Amino acid sequence: MGIDFGDLFEKKEIDLSDLRGKVIAIDAYNILYQFLSIIRQRDGTPLIDSHGEITSHLSGFLYRTTNLIEAGIRPVFVFDGEPPEFKNSTLNERKKIRVEAMVRWEEAKEKGDEAAFKYAQASSQIKGNMIEDAKKLLVLMGLPVIQAPSEGEAQAAFMVRNNDAYAAGSQDYDALLFGAPVIVRNLAVTGKRKLPGMGVYVDIKPQIIELESGLTGLGITREQLVDIALLIGTDYNAGIKGIGPKKALKLIKKHGYIEQALDELGEDIKNLAELKELFLNPAVTSDYELKWKKPDASGIIEFLCIQHDFSEARVSKATERLIEASKDGQQTLDRWF
DNA sequence: CTTATTCA
DNA sequence: TGAATAAGG
Numbered sequence: 001m002g003i004d005f006g007d008l009f010e011k012k013e014i015d016l017s018d019l020r021g022k023v024i025a026i027d028a029y030n031i032l033y034q035f036l037s038i039i040r041q042r043d044g045t046p047l048i049d050s051h052g053e054i055t056s057h058l059s060g061f062l063y064r065t066t067n068l069i070e071a072g073i074r075p076v077f078v079f080d081g082e083p084p085e086f087k088n089s090t091l092n093e094r095k096k097i098r099v100e101a102m103v104r105w106e107e108a109k110e111k112g113d114e115a116a117f118k119y120a121q122a123s124s125q126i127k128g129n130m131i132e133d134a135k136k137l138l139v140l141m142g143l144p145v146i147q148a149p150s151e152g153e154a155q156a157a158f159m160v161r162n163n164d165a166y167a168a169g170s171q172d173y174d175a176l177l178f179g180a181p182v183i184v185r186n187l188a189v190t191g192k193r194k195l196p197g198m199g200v201y202v203d204i205k206p207q208i209i210e211l212e213s214g215l216t217g218l219g220i221t222r223e224q225l226v227d228i229a230l231l232i233g234t235d236y237n238a239g240i241k242g243i244g245p246k247k248a249l250k251l252i253k254k255h256g257y258i259e260q261a262l263d264e265l266g267e268d269i270k271n272l273a274e275l276k277e278l279f280l281n282p283a284v285t286s287d288y289e290l291k292w293k294k295p296d297a298s299g300i301i302e303f304l305c306i307q308h309d310f311s312e313a314r315v316s317k318a319t320e321r322l323i324e325a326s327k328d329g330q331q332t333l334d335r336w337f
Numbered sequence: 338c339t340t341a342t343t344c345a
Numbered sequence: 346t347g348a349a350t351a352a353g354g
Binding site: 034035037038039040056059060062063064067188189190314317318 | 339341
């Protein structure tokens with residue numbers, strides 16, 4: 001998923017309260033996929049309503065978003081449009097992995113194997129009404145939902161550059177390549193997370209990465225950062241075997257341009273110019289409106305409890321918190337409602 | 338993941 | 346109370 005810059009960028013740990021009053025353009029696919037992958041039972045089965053529809057993502061969106069708003073954050077959710085053509089091979093590869101994982105999951109479930117969960121996670125697929133349902137819930141919650149023409153991270157980055165948002169929210173680093181001045185990771189409220197393997201709990205705090213100071217620290221330009229990414233490999237190209245973040249940085253600093261670096265390596269990247277363009281000049285739109293509305297409490301209850309079998313007690317509680325928090329926002333933030 | 342419940 | 350565990354749909 002996305003580009004792995006390793007430790008190239010300095011990550012600044014922050015408190016959630018540091019984001020109070022700030023607009024965050026959240027990559028909705030990124031978070032939806034996380035919810036889908038993580039919100040599962042012990043054997044890996046996701047939350048499912050009585051019609052057999054998966055509801056893990058709806059649970060995640062309801063509770064986490066309510067928490068963010070309660071923390072004074074103003075989230076905007078940006079949904080992907082058409083993927084760029086160069087992404088096709090990556091998407092096909094992911095599909096293969098998913099199908100394989102699905103088989104492994106069934107086997108593990110049969111045997112009562114604990115590994116079932118991780119296979120289930122790897123089999124996660126966004127499909128059916130998940131996107132529409134997520135959008136519907138977010139709209140009912142009164143939040144702006146933005147439709148990107150292509151990649152959501154690119155649109156989020158554009159909105160930050162436009163000063164319509166403070167940061168792009170995603171676990172991936174791609175928004176940096178798309179030119180987002182600031183990205184936020186670990187945008188959740190519950191700080192404790194179990195470390196894979198042992199039952200050790202670690203405090204996970206939100207962190208920000210600033211593009212400009214990061215580039216200055218590395219002594220490179222954004223164009224060169226894109227060159228580094230293309231050497232390592234992105235969602236749109238495979239990258240060069242044996243080249244990770246450190247070697248890529250060294251090569252680009254030595255040569256200045258990816259073309260010369262590739263010459264030294266005796267390698268070639270197909271469609272190099274188009275790939276650069278994809279990051280440096282991505283498809284985005286200015287046709288969006290950031291407007292926060294009063295949450296539609298009865299609409300949320302109808303949608304989640306009547307249509308998707310959520311517990312009314314839980315949903316009502318969350319909805320009340322949401323409405324209360326939205327009122328606070330209205331007093332202090334002119335753009336609320 | 339987040340919330341609810343249990344238990345020292 | 347706060348940490349560990351179960352449940353959520």
